[in-house]
Amino acid sequence: MTPTDPLTDVRTPPRRHTVLISGAGIAGPALAFWLNRYGYAVTVVEKARALRSGGYPVDVRGTALEVVRRMGILPRLRDTHVDLRRLTFVDADGGEVASADPHAVAGSVPGRDLEVRRGDLTEALYRAVRDDVEFLFDDSVDTLDQSHHGVDVTFRGGGRRTFDMVFGADGLHSRTRESLFGPEEQFHRYLGYCFAGFTMPNTFGLSHEIMMWNTPGRAAALYAVGDSDEVHAFLNFAHPEPPTSFGAFRQPGAQRDLVAATFADGGWEVPGMLAAMRDADDLFIDVVSQIRMPRWSSGRVALVGDAAYAPSFLTGQGSSLALVGAYMLAASLADRDHAAGFAAYEDSTRAFVTLNQDQIGEGEATLFPTTARGLERRNDMLRRLAGSSTPPATEGRPAHSALTLPVR
Numbered sequence: 001m002t003p004t005d006p007l008t009d010v011r012t013p014p015r016r017h018t019v020l021i022s023g024a025g026i027a028g029p030a031l032a033f034w035l036n037r038y039g040y041a042v043t044v045v046e047k048a049r050a051l052r053s054g055g056y057p058v059d060v061r062g063t064a065l066e067v068v069r070r071m072g073i074l075p076r077l078r079d080t081h082v083d084l085r086r087l088t089f090v091d092a093d094g095g096e097v098a099s100a101d102p103h104a105v106a107g108s109v110p111g112r113d114l115e116v117r118r119g120d121l122t123e124a125l126y127r128a129v130r131d132d133v134e135f136l137f138d139d140s141v142d143t144l145d146q147s148h149h150g151v152d153v154t155f156r157g158g159g160r161r162t163f164d165m166v167f168g169a170d171g172l173h174s175r176t177r178e179s180l181f182g183p184e185e186q187f188h189r190y191l192g193y194c195f196a197g198f199t200m201p202n203t204f205g206l207s208h209e210i211m212m213w214n215t216p217g218r219a220a221a222l223y224a225v226g227d228s229d230e231v232h233a234f235l236n237f238a239h240p241e242p243p244t245s246f247g248a249f250r251q252p253g254a255q256r257d258l259v260a261a262t263f264a265d266g267g268w269e270v271p272g273m274l275a276a277m278r279d280a281d282d283l284f285i286d287v288v289s290q291i292r293m294p295r296w297s298s299g300r301v302a303l304v305g306d307a308a309y310a311p312s313f314l315t316g317q318g319s320s321l322a323l324v325g326a327y328m329l330a331a332s333l334a335d336r337d338h339a340a341g342f343a344a345y346e347d348s349t350r351a352f353v354t355l356n357q358d359q360i361g362e363g364e365a366t367l368f369p370t371t372a373r374g375l376e377r378r379n380d381m382l383r384r385l386a387g388s389s390t391p392p393a394t395e396g397r398p399a400h401s402a403l404t405l406p407v408r
């Protein structure tokens, strides 16, 4: 029943719970959408000046497809589907090893699972919430102070506000996680690789396809999303220890030098890729890692997406876990307080997350073998796959659909 204000005898609506979400990537806007749907007053703070619109293609598969369908953005995403048609592997000298169906390699289902540019996904999510949710760009949380009545937040831009709950959707190197649970290293599971991604001119005539060059421990790939005059270039390399001190590794000069030194004697298109990397203005370099945490919340603050359970791109499930996690977190809070809601979120979602994170083990990345013997085994597997007349899968990997969304 709506309460009555005794002074004016006017019926006042119940106070909406206020929440702050840090990060407008994939998990952040998806969580904002569902919390707004359940009656929360939502603010999203994003450190970038605007929505980060660029980016490599990402997959939306299995249970995550049902999340975007329930959000009403599935048709829009279908229109932006990348429709990759061929995946060609070449050896050290550039000779073809095998040309395979990308769906067979990735374990996805043609005609059902989606592959979209990351920017198209973030844009679709943002459009679905921007009229109902407050977005603060070019700002970020400075301090979080929890008390029994809420979370006092100060912003780098100078603002100060109190929210009922705060959510960290701020990615692999989450600051929310660090301020709540301490240094990243405790939760960081390094998978033995580093990578660099950037765009460069499509002087190769590639269209709707990936070409990948491998030597033991090194891979270079050119990814043509459509008939565009640009390709996504990708350099992945084994590095037994994480480049110590993530801080130093994050310095652009040191990053470029490490990648250039690792690929210095590269063949195929690698020298041209290294030259393009030097000039790229969208270069993104990072470690290939997972985040594994015993708990995803503390008090009135909870984590979602890569911040809580990054699976690494080796699983191809980062975006799907972010979408499903956001849905499950909001659904868990729809009719519970924060303590019960956060417990329900972990109970209902952890097994799905772990199953998907376990799709890859340390140093075992199927597409990126680190030894000559491993590479030969992988190439045999690819040749068998390319020569097989097995019809395309109608079911994806069981892990992708291992959670049934609750109906609300």
Ligand SMILES: Cc1cc2nc3c(=O)[nH]c(=O)nc-3n(C[C@H](O)[C@H](O)[C@H](O)COP(=O)(O)OP(=O)(O)OC[C@H]3O[C@@H](n4cnc5c(N)ncnc54)[C@H](O)[C@@H]3O)c2cc1C
Pocket: 022, 023, 024, 025, 026, 027, 028, 045, 046, 047, 048, 052, 056, 057, 058, 059, 060, 118, 139, 140, 141, 169, 170, 171, 172, 174, 175, 176, 195, 197, 304, 305, 306, 307, 310, 311, 312, 313, 315, 316, 317, 318, 319, 320, 322
């Ligand atoms: C090279 C590469 C290839 C990938 N390929 C795939 C793939 O094929 N399939 C797939 O599903 N996934 C893939 N992923 C992973 C996928 O992009 C992520 O797992 C997914 O985006 C996770 O979403 P998120 O919202 O949790 O985090 P993010 O997308 O990282 O978003 C975090 C957001 O928080 C913002 N932010 C960070 N810090 C702060 C702060 N302090 N304050 C405010 N805002 C902040 C960031 O600017 C960003 O907008 C790939 C990742 C990489 C790097």
